[in-house]
Amino acid sequence: MPRPMLRTPQQSQTQANNILSAVNHDQQQKQQPIDKMKLDRLLRQPRSKAYMDAVRQLDAGGHVHNQARVNEIMDVIRSELPEAALSGILLGYVAVCYLGKPYEVHTLDVTGGIIEHYQTGQILPNGMEKARSIALRGGYEFIEVYTDCCRAISSNGKVSVITC
Amino acid sequence: MAERIIEQADLRTIENNLGAIHGDLKTIDSNVGEVNHNVKVVYDEIGNLAKEFHDFVSIQQRANRLGQAETRLVKIRQELDKKYGHYDVVRRTTTGILQADDLGIVKKETISTATEEMMIETPNYWLAPCLVALAAWINDRPELAERALKEGIKRNDEKTSLFFALICRRADRKKACLKWTQRYLANQDEENLDRKCIIILDAFASGLLGADSEGVVSRQMSEWLENLSDKPGFIEQQTKQWSEAINMKRKPVDASSYTYLKKYSQTWPALQDILEGANLHAEILEYFSNIFAQEASTATVKVQLDEILTSLVSDYDDEELPLRKEEKFEQFVVDFGGDEDRARQNMQIEQTAFDTHKDFTQLLTDAAMKPESSHSSVSTQKFAIALSRDWVSDAYNDIIAQNRMKIPHEIEINVDTFNDKTTDGQNETELLTKFGVLVDAEKADALSKCVLSGFEKFCLIGGAVIAGLGAGMMIAGSIFMGLIAVIAGIGMVINHFSKKKSLASTREEIEKKFEDKRVKGSEIIRAVLAEVVDFRSEFAEKDGESQLVIDFLEQITPEQYVRKLADSNRRIRL
Numbered sequence: 062m063p064r065p066m067l068r069t070p071q072q073s074q075t076q077a078n079n080i081l082s083a084v085n086h087d088q089q090q091k092q093q094p095i096d097k098m099k100l101d102r103l104l105r106q107p108r109s110k111a112y113m114d115a116v117r118q119l120d121a122g123g124h125v126h127n128q129a130r131v132n133e134i135m136d137v138i139r140s141e142l143p144e145a146a147l148s149g150i151l152l153g154y155v156a157v158c159y160l161g162k163p164y165e166v167h168t169l170d171v172t173g174g175i176i177e178h179y180q181t182g183q184i185l186p187n188g189m190e191k192a193r194s195i196a197l198r199g200g201y202e203f204i205e206v207y208t209d210c211c212r213a214i215s216s217n218g219k220v221s222v223i224t225c
Numbered sequence: 226m227a228e229r230i231i232e233q234a235d236l237r238t239i240e241n242n243l244g245a246i247h248g249d250l251k252t253i254d255s256n257v258g259e260v261n262h263n264v265k266v267v268y269d270e271i272g273n274l275a276k277e278f279h280d281f282v283s284i285q286q287r288a289n290r291l292g293q294a295e296t297r298l299v300k301i302r303q304e305l306d307k308k309y310g311h312y313d314v315v316r317r318t319t320t321g322i323l324q325a326d327d328l329g330i331v332k333k334e335t336i337s338t339a340t341e342e343m344m345i346e347t348p349n350y351w352l353a354p355c356l357v358a359l360a361a362w363i364n365d366r367p368e369l370a371e372r373a374l375k376e377g378i379k380r381n382d383e384k385t386s387l388f389f390a391l392i393c394r395r396a397d398r399k400k401a402c403l404k405w406t407q408r409y410l411a412n413q414d415e416e417n418l419d420r421k422c423i424i425i426l427d428a429f430a431s432g433l434l435g436a437d438s439e440g441v442v443s444r445q446m447s448e449w450l451e452n453l454s455d456k457p458g459f460i461e462q463q464t465k466q467w468s469e470a471i472n473m474k475r476k477p478v479d480a481s482s483y484t485y486l487k488k489y490s491q492t493w494p495a496l497q498d499i500l501e502g503a504n505l506h507a508e509i510l511e512y513f514s515n516i517f518a519q520e521a522s523t524a525t526v527k528v529q530l531d532e533i534l535t536s537l538v539s540d541y542d543d544e545e546l547p548l549r550k551e552e553k554f555e556q557f558v559v560d561f562g563g564d565e566d567r568a569r570q571n572m573q574i575e576q577t578a579f580d581t582h583k584d585f586t587q588l589l590t591d592a593a594m595k596p597e598s599s600h601s602s603v604s605t606q607k608f609a610i611a612l613s614r615d616w617v618s619d620a621y622n623d624i625i626a627q628n629r630m631k632i633p634h635e636i637e638i639n640v641d642t643f644n645d646k647t648t649d650g651q652n653e654t655e656l657l658t659k660f661g662v663l664v665d666a667e668k669a670d671a672l673s674k675c676v677l678s679g680f681e682k683f684c685l686i687g688g689a690v691i692a693g694l695g696a697g698m699m700i701a702g703s704i705f706m707g708l709i710a711v712i713a714g715i716g717m718v719i720n721h722f723s724k725k726k727s728l729a730s731t732r733e734e735i736e737k738k739f740e741d742k743r744v745k746g747s748e749i750i751r752a753v754l755a756e757v758v759d760f761r762s763e764f765a766e767k768d769g770e771s772q773l774v775i776d777f778l779e780q781i782t783p784e785q786y787v788r789k790l791a792d793s794n795r796r797i798r799l
Contacts, residue, residue, distance in 0.1 A: 194634045201629075223623065
């Protein structure tokens with residue numbers, strides 16, 4: 062059984078409470094947008110080669126049944142992206158699938174740590190469908206799908222943000 | 226009985242009286258109309274009178290206000306003269322010294338004596354010690370110059386620094402000029418730069434203030450950028466600001482090459498939008514390349530710098546401002562013949578014209594993308610783009626991605642009742658087969674409705690039977706009834722054949738109509754698919770030009786565009 066990829070929401074809550082225990086509720090609310098901006102700035106940074114290589118391997122095939130390999134990829138992702146990005150706002154990855162027809166795109170669902178290949182006409186789950194078109198036609202290496210936006214990653218690691 | 230009484234009654238008197246009443250009423254009506262007219266005239270007269278009265282009051286009020294303004298002007302000017310009259314002397318002396326020094330026709334001692342007297346007569350005014358320092362400098366007395374400068378800086382650091390930066394530029398002492406400029410800039414709030422500061426930055430970018438080989442001014446700008454970047458939301462705001470400025474350059478696309486797509490695809494609006502977005506790359510590349518290809522002229526900036534120096538030594542000091550504003554307002558009142566509203570309006574216009582404040586990065590965006598309205602020189606445009614390169618690049622990458630996000634993977638084809646999709650226009654055979662099947666089905670459906678009804682079918686046999694029976698009846702002797710039956714029977718048979726013939730013609734028409742639809746529809750589908758292929762290819766080509774813009778931005782460095790900075794090893798770190 063794959064080990065949990067993320068802390069459970071309850072654990073995150075406990076941690077948040079510990080950090081913010083000294084500030085009142087209003088301050089917590091004010092702090093949120095600033096934290097979001099900091100996070101956005103961090104996520105604007107170009108991605109490292111190790112990270113790019115790891116995400117590229119999603120299409121190497123065989124990982125659907127090889128959870129250990131998926132876990133390795135998830136470890137690289139976890140070391141690259143800030144924890145905050147992974148805890149809830151990053152939904153997953155969408156990239157063009159090179160397995161050939163009828164497969165069109167593949168996805169990595171970060172919450173479940175599952176790689177799946179999708180055929181033409183199959184709808185991508187968990188809000189990842191919005192990135193299908195740009196993954197297919199945008200010419201990017203892959204698309205990181207977030208709750209409020211998509212980040213298109215070029216082959217040189219450069220990040221482009223698309224609010225959606 | 227009653228009818229008779231009525232017949233006999235003579236109603237002529239009543240009729241005559243009613244006629245008379247009607248006539249009277251008419252007269253009354255016309256009289257009322259006349260009264261009404263008269264009342265209107267009276268109202269108009271009163272209205273005119275009221276207007277004249279109001280005009281009179283207004284003229285009187287203005288005349289009073291004019292008199293009041295003239296008296297106030299005298300008082301204000303007296304007060305100004307009493308309080309700050311000696312400032313004017315300093316200002317005139319400074320202008321005089323600058324001109325005299327330019328011409329070299331006044332003895333150095335005279336300048337010294339004049340300035341030292343000024344110093345004594347005008348305590349607290351920043352220009353007085355500056356004047357002493359200037360005279361000491363002309364007389365080559367560094368110690369005195371230094372002491373006077375210290376006092377000037379103490380009284381007003383910003384103005385003293387700007388004054389000496391401009392003086393040093395005129396004297397072609399560029400190293401000192403840069404140091405003074407840096408000192409002046411350090412006194413500025415990067416979130417609230419005024420027009421003077423904008424011109425100074427323009428001059429710096431044009432290289433008029435000298436080569437920043439030690440990076441003094443560049444460091445100041447880096448510091449501003451660092452301060453601004455630390456502010457929450459600043460970088461996001463920058464990216465947004467640049468995105469908006471870049472998107473302003475979008476132009477409507479020429480759709481003449483895609484007539485079929487425009488007509489037969491519901492996806493066309495999305496296609497038009499992304500093609501417009503892709504065309505932007507060539508526009509922007511041309512725009513940026515043009516800026517960097519242009520030779521900069523410094524003539525205008527030089528004039529502007531001299532204007533700043535003139536205004537610095539001739540404009541009023543901050544402490545004089547309230548009275549000066551009052552004076553200006555009263556002067557406007559006098560100019561407009563006592564009209565306070567117009568005076569207030571003019572005051573407002575005059576203030577906003579000079580009160581242009583911008584933050585440093587807004588200044589950079591405006592200079593780069595709106596040179597006409599921001600009156601920035603080509604050098605500043607280059608410098609602004611170079612200094613904002615990373616933000617422009619981020620914004621541009623986002624614009625590209627946002628446009629690509631809108632690329633429809635499948636393009637709809639809507640020809641009459643046929644609605645299908647294509648991705649790249651390669652599925653012609655598949656679509657034509659589908660279309661053929663649809664046309665066949667529609668034709669079959671139309672034909673299936675085009676058959677003889679039960680009665681019409683019955684007419685053939687029924688008619689023959691009835692006609693036969695009729696013939697039998699005629700033979701049997703019932704000639705009349707038999708004849709009718711024979712005619713009816715023949716009529717039914719004729720009806721059957723006529724309906725059959727008409728149906729055959731309708732079916733032929735249906736066949737023809739659907740064949741026509743098949744041929745024309747297939748042609749349209751082929752044309753739409755051909756345009757889809759062209760569109761995808763044109764879009765890919767135009768979209769690919771985005772890389773040229775990114776590459777262009779990548780090779781820009783800020784210091785490259787500050788003139789004479791080529792030897793500098795320092796870099797502005799963004």
